[in-house]
Amino acid sequence: VLESLKGVNRGRLHLAAASTVNYFAPRLLAAFQQRYPGIALELEITNRESLIQLLQANAVDLVLMGQPPDRVEVEADPFMDNPLVVIAPPEHPLAGVSAIPLARLAEEPFVMREPGSGTRQAMERVFSEHGMTIRQGLQMTRNEAVKQAVRSGLGLSVVSLHTLELELETGRLVILDVAGFPQRRQWYLVYRRGRRLSPAARAFHDFVSTEAIAVAGRVLRSPGVLVTD
Ligand code: PGA
Numbered sequence: 706v707l708e709s710l711k712g713v714n715r716g717r718l719h720l721a722a723a724s725t726v727n728y729f730a731p732r733l734l735a736a737f738q739q740r741y742p743g744i745a746l747e748l749e750i751t752n753r754e755s756l757i758q759l760l761q762a763n764a765v766d767l768v769l770m771g772q773p774p775d776r777v778e779v780e781a782d783p784f785m786d787n788p789l790v791v792i793a794p795p796e797h798p799l800a801g802v803s804a805i806p807l808a809r810l811a812e813e814p815f816v817m818r819e820p821g822s823g824t825r826q827a828m829e830r831v832f833s834e835h836g837m838t839i840r841q842g843l844q845m846t847r848n849e850a851v852k853q854a855v856r857s858g859l860g861l862s863v864v865s866l867h868t869l870e871l872e873l874e875t876g877r878l879v880i881l882d883v884a885g886f887p888q889r890r891q892w893y894l895v896y897r898r899g900r901r902l903s904p905a906a907r908a909f910h911d912f913v914s915t916e917a918i919a920v921a922g923r924v925l926r927s928p929g930v931l932v933t934d
Contacts, residue, residue, distance in 0.1 A: 714743035716905040721749040721759050722769040723823055724848060725787075725865045726892065729921035730769065736920050737912050744905045752846075754821030760897055766906040768895040769913070771823040771865075778898040782910070785917045786925055788866045788887035789827055790880045794856050797879070805883045807835055814842035814860035816851050824848075828863040831888055852878060863888075870924045892917070 722730045727750045734746055749765070757774045759765045773781035791810070793800055799809070810832075817839070818825040832839050842860035845851050848868045855862050856877055866887065872878040894910055896902065902910060918925075 713904045713908045714741050716743075716903055717745040717747065718767075718903075718905045718909055719747050719749075719765045720767050720769070720909070721751065721756055721765045723756060723771060724750055724752055725771065725824060725868055726750075726769045728848075728865075728867045728870065729917075732920050733913060733917060736916060737909060740912065741905070741908060744908070752819065752821045753823030753826065760895065763897050763900060766896065766900075766903065767909060770893055770895055771827065771890055773893050773895050779895050780898055781893040781895045782914060783891040783893050784914050785892045785922060787890040787892045788925070789824070789831075789863050789890055790866050790869070790887050791861055791863055791883045792852070792855050792869070792872075792878045793861050793881050794858055795876060795879050797858075797861075797881075799861075799881050800879045803882050805881055807831075807883060807885050808837065810861065810883065811837050811840065814840045816842050816854040816860040816862040817844045818848070818851060819844060819846045822846075824864060827888065827890060831863070831885065835885075865890075866927070867921075867924055870927075873924070873927050 730748060734748060738746060753770060756768050756770050757777060760768055760774060760777045760779060771787055773779055799805055829839065843854050845854060848864060851862050851864065852868065852872060854860065861881070869878060894913055
């Protein structure tokens with residue numbers, strides 16, 4: 706056992722994560738690093754489309770992302786809830802209104818992430834499943850920019866709850882109570898099918914599977930966020 710432990714506590718681990726994961730990935734990596742100080746970590750943060758390309762190129766050990774890709778053969782293990790919520794500034798007329806019908810959102814402009822974003826894809830899917838088109842307002846490549854735009858009254862948006870920890874604490878943004886939301890999604894650990902995980906990659910996989918909720922799940926228990934079964 707000691708020998709195999711020694712084997713784990715060295716090497717280099719190349720990880721990639723969705724930009725949304727960036728809100729908790731550093732905490733996860735810090736906790737992992739404490740347990741395995743000998744493993745050198747490299748983390749690439751990018752959107753869903755670029756993550757799929759990294760998987761296609763077999764260029765990374767592990768990827769943390771939302772919906773696993775269907776055009777690359779992968780192993781995908783869910784490790785934590787990833788609720789998608791509708792956000793608005795606190796002074797918006799819909800703030801505090803309960804059970805807003807989804808159709809009501811057709812009247813509102815939406816701040817959108819770029820094509821290639823998993824968040825955007827999920828948001829478009831919800832609307833199209835209900836035969837609705839999104840009134841697209843500004844388009845922005847970063848979650849931070851999207852939140853600032855929503856805060857400035859430029860539209861509503863749909864984001865992962867994990868991006869909102871600070872805004873919920875400070876009351877700068879509110880979550881709207883819209884029928885069909887939160888949309889239930891999951892975070893996945895993903896790697897190319899057939900890729901042999903190094904001992905370091907295996908250790909990270911096991912660590913995230915068992916520790917992620919304790920290290921990064923706090924926002925999932927935010928007041929006002931009811932993720933019901
Ligand atoms: P993204 O996040 O919007 O940054 O691509 C990935 C996802 O949630 O699938």
